[in-house]
Amino acid sequence: MDWLEFFRGPMFQIALLVFILGMVYRFLRIVLMGWKKDYSPPRGSAAAGVVKTYVKGLGFLPFLPPKFPGTRHRPLTYIAGGMFHLGLFVVIFLSTPHMEAWRSVLGFGWPTLPTPFIDGFAAMSMIGMIILLSNRIVSPVGRMLTGLGEWLNWIVVFLPLLSGWVLYHHLFGMPYQTIFAIHMFTVDWLLIWIPFSRISHFMTYFITRTMHGAKFGRLGVEP
């Protein structure tokens, strides 16, 4: 078994299992922490609050930057952060090879985008990441807020993007299998790393939004 087969095969499988186990644990551990009892009669619908917060948070605010206070105060973080997240989402879910990988794991597929689009989104994502990193390094507050975990997060997310880019463009004259193996290795590490790090906010974000939406929708009183 060569490196490529190892990183695509057993190592990927192990990474996937660590990821699933870790994320199920994190999800249930948060949910099972319990809810405080709300004794007052609700003044609104919790469900409507949840819907409203998702519409606002995912469907409305990102496209109306000037209305969002964060945009006015920290435009760089807002725009570069948006570039990174949108680019990463498109690359992970809408490129054909990635969809095929998902299909092999989930059992179903979906339509994908032509490669030049994916290429553009990947570039956008990496540029966004570089801007965010530079900002963190330059800003004294950013530096103080960043621990070892955050620096590592950046590296662990950036490497799959970079290796995928090198892979697609055949850069540095490396044999395709070598760089494919490197790409798979970085992906395996990303999967293993996610449950242990704050990258798990790809899931916890939805828990937070749902809870906040429900709370603000209900407008009850907690003792």
Added chain:
Amino acid sequence: MTEKTIYESMVERGLSRRDFLKLATLMTAALGLEYSQLPKVVHAMENKPRLPVIWLEFQDCAGCSEALTRSHDPYLTKLLFNDISVDYHETLFAAAGKQAEENKERVMDEYEGQFVLVVEGSIPTKDNGVYCTIGGRSAIDLLEEAASKAMAIISVGTCASFGGLPHANPNPTGAVGVHELVKDKPIIHVPGCPPIPEVITNTIAHVVLLGEIPELDALGRPKAFYGQTVHDRCPRRPFYERGQFAESYDDKGAKAGWCLYKLGCKGPTTYSACATIKWNEGVSFPVQSNHPCLGCTEPDFWDGGGFYKSLAAPPGAEAARGAQAGFASLGGAALAVGSALYARKIKQKAAEEFKAQKKKEA
């Protein structure tokens, strides 16, 4: 021993100087050399005596030899059989038995350190190599003898290069490629199942004519023929870029000649000149004939996870993966419930202690 040069034997067969120069020019192009290298080829053909080639077959299907006989480059094939002499080839030989073996021995001794050894098929190493014997001698024995006297070795086909089909999991005969056994001779890999006929003839011609090893890649394959992937030279590449894929062998996409990536094409990881030299006098190659590339020029292509499974899909059985994912989820859930219950217990205990403390104070 005084041998005729290639040029002399051509003149003897009635070829003119002009014919010879034409052939030399064609050879230069066929070897993947620049035009500036023509004088080198001419010089070699004028001065080098014809060199013998010994072709050994071990655990193979003779498909590579079949391919060789279908080389559509008549000049090269003629050159190989008329001027460069293939002095021993079990499948193509009219002679057989003791005389043929004796001839091989004679050539090996006469041209020690000068002949080119071509090996086709893998070599079984398990149980002292009993799984492949010729004339009562094992393949390992025959290879070691021939290799020790050869100038260079050309492993033709994926079996001789990387073990190929006999090497596939679980490899019952312990089959290996030539390079696993022979360490002290230059070895050129010409993998493929079979390799493109012209790639076989050109590589042999290169070594025999110029007496040098062509430029090789990391896996020991001539860069002239294995320098680019099938994907990079594929006529269907634009469909890949546009995201137009055949989803099955008889859908609209397949009929329109769209990319076969989703049907398991291994073109992106396969280095070969299939898409440029093609097969059967340049008629077609697998992808052009609506079948995905199997990746036959790469090591362990039999164990790559399935010919008809997308390259992006990780190898292994999907059902097993699903079951393991289920167990992982259950494990995660059990861990979470357990630790949540434990945390609750600690909390309750702390609350009780707090109550007791307060009571005491009161």
